[in-house]
Amino acid sequence: MDFPQEHSLQQVATIIQSKFVGDKDFPVLGMNEIHVVRAGDIVFVDHPKYYDKALNSAATVILINKDVECPKGKALLISDDPFRDFNKLTEYFKPFQKSKKEISASAEVGEDTIIQPNVFIGNHVKIGKNCCIHSNVSIYDHTIIGDNVTIHAGTVLGADAFYYKKRDIGFDKLKSGGKVVIENNVDIGAACTIDRGVTGETTIRKGAKIDNQVQIGHDTVIGERCLIASQVGIAGCVVIENDVTIWGQVGITSGITIGEKAVISAQSGVSKSLAGNTSYFGTPADSFRKKYKELASIRLIPSLIEKIDKL
Numbered sequence: 001m002d003f004p005q006e007h008s009l010q011q012v013a014t015i016i017q018s019k020f021v022g023d024k025d026f027p028v029l030g031m032n033e034i035h036v037v038r039a040g041d042i043v044f045v046d047h048p049k050y051y052d053k054a055l056n057s058a059a060t061v062i063l064i065n066k067d068v069e070c071p072k073g074k075a076l077l078i079s080d081d082p083f084r085d086f087n088k089l090t091e092y093f094k095p096f097q098k099s100k101k102e103i104s105a106s107a108e109v110g111e112d113t114i115i116q117p118n119v120f121i122g123n124h125v126k127i128g129k130n131c132c133i134h135s136n137v138s139i140y141d142h143t144i145i146g147d148n149v150t151i152h153a154g155t156v157l158g159a160d161a162f163y164y165k166k167r168d169i170g171f172d173k174l175k176s177g178g179k180v181v182i183e184n185n186v187d188i189g190a191a192c193t194i195d196r197g198v199t200g201e202t203t204i205r206k207g208a209k210i211d212n213q214v215q216i217g218h219d220t221v222i223g224e225r226c227l228i229a230s231q232v233g234i235a236g237c238v239v240i241e242n243d244v245t246i247w248g249q250v251g252i253t254s255g256i257t258i259g260e261k262a263v264i265s266a267q268s269g270v271s272k273s274l275a276g277n278t279s280y281f282g283t284p285a286d287s288f289r290k291k292y293k294e295l296a297s298i299r300l301i302p303s304l305i306e307k308i309d310k311l
Contacts, residue, residue, distance in 0.1 A: 001177045001199040002030040003093055009061065009075050012042070015092050016085040021067075022075030028061055031089055031177075035237055035255075036200040036219065042089065044082040083165050087175045090199070094177035097123045097141060110147065122158070128184070140196065146184035146206070154191040157182070161198045161218030161236060174198060176218065183207075189214065189230070205242070217254065229266070241276060 010024035029040030034050070037043045037059035044063040045054035054062050055071055063077040063085060070076050079085045103109075103121045110129035115121070120138045127133070128147035137151050140158025151157070163174040178197025182188070182204045189212035196202055197219040204210070207225040214228055217236035222228070224242040232246050235254035240246075244258050247266040252258070259276025269283030282291040 001032060001090075001094060003028070009077075012061070012089070013077055016063075016077065016079065016088050018063075018085060019078040020076060021070045021078065022061075026061070026075045030199075031086070031093075032059070032199045033219065033237075034059075036197075042077070042086075044086040046082040083172065083174065087172075090175040090177040099123055099141075104141075116153075134190075140180075142179040143182070143196075144179065145182045146186070148185045149182055149187070151188045152190040152192075152212070155188055156193045158196040159193060161195050163198060163218065163236070178202070178219065180204075186210070192216075195236070211248075223260070244276075 007028045008024060009020050009022055009026035009028055012028050013020040027040060028042060031042040032038065034043050034054060034057055037057050039058055039060050041059045042061040042063055043054050043057055043059035045051055046065050051068065054064065060074045061077060062074065063079055063082045065079055065082050067078055099122055102119065104123045104125065106123050107121045107125040109115065109127045110131065112129055113127055113131040115133050116135040118135045119133050122139060122141040124141055125139050125143045127145045128149065130147055131145060131149045133151050134153040136154050138156045143158045158180045160176040161174065164171040165174065176196050176198050178200050180194050180196050181201045183206040185207045186204050187209045189210055191212055192210060192214045194202055194216045195218045200219050202216060202218055202220055204222045205224040208222050210228045211230040213231050215233045216222065217234055219236055220234055220238040222240050223244060226240055226243065227245045229246065229248040231249045234252045237255045238252055239257040241258060241260040243261045245263045247264065249267045250264050250270065252270040256270065256273040258274050261277045262274055263279040264270060264285060265279065265281040268281055268285040271284045274280055274285065279288045280286060281288050
């Protein structure tokens with residue numbers, strides 16, 4: 001998430017009332033999660049297990065809960081609760097804005113795009129040309145939609161990420177300041193839900209086709225010309241490369257990559273990254289050939305037991 005303009009390290013420290021290590025004029029350009037950080041970004045870390053990863057990431061400002069040695073060319077923000085203060089920065093730079101009508105005055109809608117009754121279009125949304133947005137679709141703030149996109153009834157674009165930190169008295173929610181980007185020639189079925197990024201973008205690339213009742217988590221990227229059937233659930237931070245086919249009721253865990261032209265059969269459970277140009281089936285998902293051999297072997301067990309009993 002980029003800031004509207006460059007801020008100094010001291011200015012950011014003042015916003016969250018934290019100590020800092022580094023030049024007070026050190027430039028801060030934005031904030032992001034660890035998997036999408038760039039030079040100029042703030043990244044937060046609050047667990048020793050991930051200190052090294054954050055300190056050695058592309059981020060040049062680390063919001064951390066320990067006074068550690070500052071890497072060369074970087075700066076630190078020292079906080080007793082980085083999760084809380086990361087949320088403060090999201091609220092400061094990307095606050096929630098109440099919309100005063102069904103189609104926000106700041107929304108942009110392209111030529112020959114059809115908006116059916118009861119559609120909600122939030123603040124700073126951009127919709128391209130020749131799109132069709134069917135009734136009861138909700139498009140949250142900052143969503144970007146390309147040309148020739150069809151979105152069927154009841155779909156929600158841009159709801160908050162499902163991201164929580166467990167506390168002694170319950171859960172704290174990590175606030176979402178990212179957005180959803182839908183590229184050209186995408187079709188999205190009825191009653192789908194595509195969550196926005198925490199700080200970055202959840203992206204559906206050009207030519208992808210998504211069936212009804214599909215859930216896509218925050219910061220996930222769906223590649224070009226992917227085909228996703230009904231009731232698929234995709235967690236956050238997943239990368240699905242181009243020309244992947246995913247059949248009904250597949251579940252995909254977070255933070256993995258599905259390779260180009262992979263095919264995942266219905267009701268499979270994907271718990272790790274999968275190479276491309278291969279067909280997969282089962283839970284945990286594995287290659288068709290291997291999984292069917294396993295099933296065939298399992299079917300032989302009763303007859304083998306019967307033979308043993310007769311000995």
